[in-house]
Amino acid sequence: HKPCFCLIVCSFIYVCTFQSITAPISPFFSLTGWVVLLFVMIRWEEERYTDGSKWRFLEHKGPVFAPPYEPLPDKVKFYYDGKPMKLSASAEEVATFFAKMLDHEYTTKDIFRKNFFKDWRKEMTSEEKSVITDLNKCDFSEMSEYFKAQSEARKQMSKEEKQKIKEENERLLQEYGFCIMDNHKERIGNFRIEPPGLFRGRGDHPKMGMLKRRIRPEDIIINCSKDSKHPKPPPGTKWKEVRHDNKVTWLASWTENIQGSIKYIMLNPSSRIKGEKDWQKYETARRLKKCVDRIRAQYREDWKSKEMRIRQRAVALYFIDKLALRAGNEKEEGETADTVGCCSLRVEHIKLYPKLDDQEYVVEFDFLGKDSIRYYNKIPVEKRVFKNLQLFLENKQPEDDLFDRLNTSILNKHLQELMDGLTAKVFRTYNASITLQQQLKELTSDDSIPAKILSYNRANRAVAILCNHQRAPPKTFEKSMQNLQNKIDEKQTQLSAARKQLKAAKADHKASHDDKSKKAVEVKRKAVQRIEEQLMKLQVQATDREENKQIALGTSKLNYLDPRISVAWCKKFGIPIEKIYNKTQREKFAWAIDMADKDYEF
DNA sequence: GATCTGACTTGGAGTGAAAGAC
DNA sequence: GTCTTTCACTCCAAGTCAGATC
Numbered sequence: 001h002k003p004c005f006c007l008i009v010c011s012f013i014y015v016c017t018f019q020s021i022t023a024p025i026s027p028f029f030s031l032t033g034w035v036v037l038l039f040v041m042i043r044w045e046e047e048r049y050t051d052g053s054k055w056r057f058l059e060h061k062g063p064v065f066a067p068p069y070e071p072l073p074d075k076v077k078f079y080y081d082g083k084p085m086k087l088s089a090s091a092e093e094v095a096t097f098f099a100k101m102l103d104h105e106y107t108t109k110d111i112f113r114k115n116f117f118k119d120w121r122k123e124m125t126s127e128e129k130s131v132i133t134d135l136n137k138c139d140f141s142e143m144s145e146y147f148k149a150q151s152e153a154r155k156q157m158s159k160e161e162k163q164k165i166k167e168e169n170e171r172l173l174q175e176y177g178f179c180i181m182d183n184h185k186e187r188i189g190n191f192r193i194e195p196p197g198l199f200r201g202r203g204d205h206p207k208m209g210m211l212k213r214r215i216r217p218e219d220i221i222i223n224c225s226k227d228s229k230h231p232k233p234p235p236g237t238k239w240k241e242v243r244h245d246n247k248v249t250w251l252a253s254w255t256e257n258i259q260g261s262i263k264y265i266m267l268n269p270s271s272r273i274k275g276e277k278d279w280q281k282y283e284t285a286r287r288l289k290k291c292v293d294r295i296r297a298q299y300r301e302d303w304k305s306k307e308m309r310i311r312q313r314a315v316a317l318y319f320i321d322k323l324a325l326r327a328g329n330e331k332e333e334g335e336t337a338d339t340v341g342c343c344s345l346r347v348e349h350i351k352l353y354p355k356l357d358d359q360e361y362v363v364e365f366d367f368l369g370k371d372s373i374r375y376y377n378k379i380p381v382e383k384r385v386f387k388n389l390q391l392f393l394e395n396k397q398p399e400d401d402l403f404d405r406l407n408t409s410i411l412n413k414h415l416q417e418l419m420d421g422l423t424a425k426v427f428r429t430y431n432a433s434i435t436l437q438q439q440l441k442e443l444t445s446d447d448s449i450p451a452k453i454l455s456y457n458r459a460n461r462a463v464a465i466l467c468n469h470q471r472a473p474p475k476t477f478e479k480s481m482q483n484l485q486n487k488i489d490e491k492q493t494q495l496s497a498a499r500k501q502l503k504a505a506k507a508d509h510k511a512s513h514d515d516k517s518k519k520a521v522e523v524k525r526k527a528v529q530r531i532e533e534q535l536m537k538l539q540v541q542a543t544d545r546e547e548n549k550q551i552a553l554g555t556s557k558l559n560y561l562d563p564r565i566s567v568a569w570c571k572k573f574g575i576p577i578e579k580i581y582n583k584t585q586r587e588k589f590a591w592a593i594d595m596a597d598k599d600y601e602f
Numbered sequence: 603g604a605t606c607t608g609a610c611t612t613g614g615a616g617t618g619a620a621a622g623a624c
Numbered sequence: 625g626t627c628t629t630t631c632a633c634t635c636c637a638a639g640t641c642a643g644a645t646c
Contacts, residue, residue: 155618162619194636202614202637248609256636262608263636277610326612327640336638370639371613409603412641425611425640471614480629487623552614559612582632 053246060179062231066195079139090123099143112209119211187268203337203372270587282562285430309405327408327424348398361386432560471552491535563589564596571598
């Protein structure tokens with residue numbers, strides 16, 4: 001914890017200085033020294049709050065609201081059944097949400113269109129409602145063209161205009177983007193209220209296309225300390241409530257209208273409160289490291305239990321541990337996309353193969369996980385797990401739960417008994433971090449810095465694969481790959497030319513033996529070396545990019561990998577930390593950068 | 603013990619600015 | 625200086641999990 005550490009250091013310096021004037025003895029043996037240090041330690045303890053409170057003082061300026069709706073110019077028309085029609089302001093606003101998404105696949109989906117049309121009609125006047133009865137007869141194309149033109153115009157803005165916008169954003173950030181929490185000025189994560197628009201769920205979401213309504217000050221609950229300067233609502237408006245709850249970390253909240261869930265304004269990851277929580281998370285995972293062998297032995301034992309519920313629990317835990325599956329809470333049917341995690345797996349999501357190719361007892365997983373990302377994996381499991389799975393499948397329909405005697409609450413209660421603070425997701429953190437550490441040990445070569453970074457990315461990638469962090473291949477992937485290949489080809493041609501020149505220079509020197517030809521050889525040798533290095537760099541880049549086509553590294557880097565492992569690795573191999581973490585990441589992981597030395601072990 | 607609610611973390615996509623290539 | 629590519633950053637949806645309530 002940087003501020004406290006600074007405080008201790010400052011106090012120490014103070015004590016030393018003070019004592020050197022008043023008494024020629026070590027400050028640690030003096031009363032004054034102890035008093036000051038005690039004061040510092042009390043403060044340190046105070047800052048960590050043992051009573052469950054998260055802060056003592058919290059002051060902020062409240063959220064920034066979405067800009068009000070600006071009606072379309074008269075020349076931009078909406079057509080119904082081929083005829084121009086002037087819409088009321090509220091109907092027009094919702095129509096523009098649809099028009100802005102016209103190029104997106106979403107707007108072709110039946111559910112999206114149905115939901116949108118239903119909610120749009122609610123915003124219409126009764127007259128509009130009686131005319132507009134069929135979405136297929138609505139023509140939003142002029143609106144859509146208008147927005148495209150606007151966006152194009154934004155891109156074409158002069159440097160000065162862009163600068164002006166930038167300055168305005170900076171001003172807003174300075175005014176609303178920070179808060180004071182317990183003597184620290186902290187960056188707020190999301191100080192802007194989400195603007196109204198159409199809800200875009202992920203995967204087959206039953207609510208896609210519904211109208212996300214505009215949030216007003218009357219919807220907002222403000223949280224701050226009593227003795228702070230309370231944020232003022234915009235003129236003529238009121239907050240829903242101002243509360244002073246220091247058991248939570250959020251600054252403002254509102255309830256969204258699609259799922260009825262609460263949204264929050266919270267601090268940036270670089271803040272003390274988030275950093276400490278993050279650190280705690282990895283410490284819990286490190287505690288798991290110490291007892292994971294015992295837990296594994298226990299669940300293996302439980303595969304033989306007389307009780308079905310215990311066997312199910314043990315097999316599920318094995319999957320969570322081995323495959324880094326998520327816990328899998330139950331979800332309300334029809335409210336969200338149909339996705340599952342470990343505990344909510346259904347019979348239809350696995351297939352059992354007593355023998356497949358040359359492997360025995362293979363389980364094939366195929367299901368949609370978080371964000372409707374497909375999890376597909378074939379893995380050989382222990383015989384006992386396989387037999388148990390066969391047992392769990394008996395007399396069940398495809399849509400039945402695989403683990404019908406288990407849910408996340410039962411599982412987590414069990415885990416809590418095995419280790420304080422242990423939950424299903426700790427296994428994901430633990431396995432991700434330990435994998436990174438092992439892979440780094442295995443892969444790091446004695447090579448150049450780019451080669452070492454490739455090794456790091458490969459280790460990171462191993463984790464991303466374990467956690468199934470996939471992405472859609474970037475739209476320009478093939479093209480940029482081709483460009484890179486062209487560059488490599490070109491470099492290779494350059495290299496052979498340079499080698500030829502070197503050979504000629506050497507021959508020349510052999511014949512003449514003069515200084516000039518000797519120098520020429522040296523120049524040519526250096527040129528070859530330089531081109532070789534450039535070629536190597538390009539090849540490394542190509543390998544890295546190809547391997548990364550469908551893998552997203554960011555999520556694991558940000559959420560699962562103990563940053564101290566990366567910091568230690570950088571220190572050990574002399575890699576600048578900037579090569580691994582960008583500025584934002586360095587801010588988020590400041591605690592780890594301060595804390596870890598080259599010998600840190602997860 | 604089932605269900606609901608609230609707080610918080612985790613997640614991929616999209617966007618726009620900066621960096622790099624030409 | 626201009627065009628292209630990369631990457632930082634925002635956005636906001638979708639999870640996890642604990643505690644309250646029934």
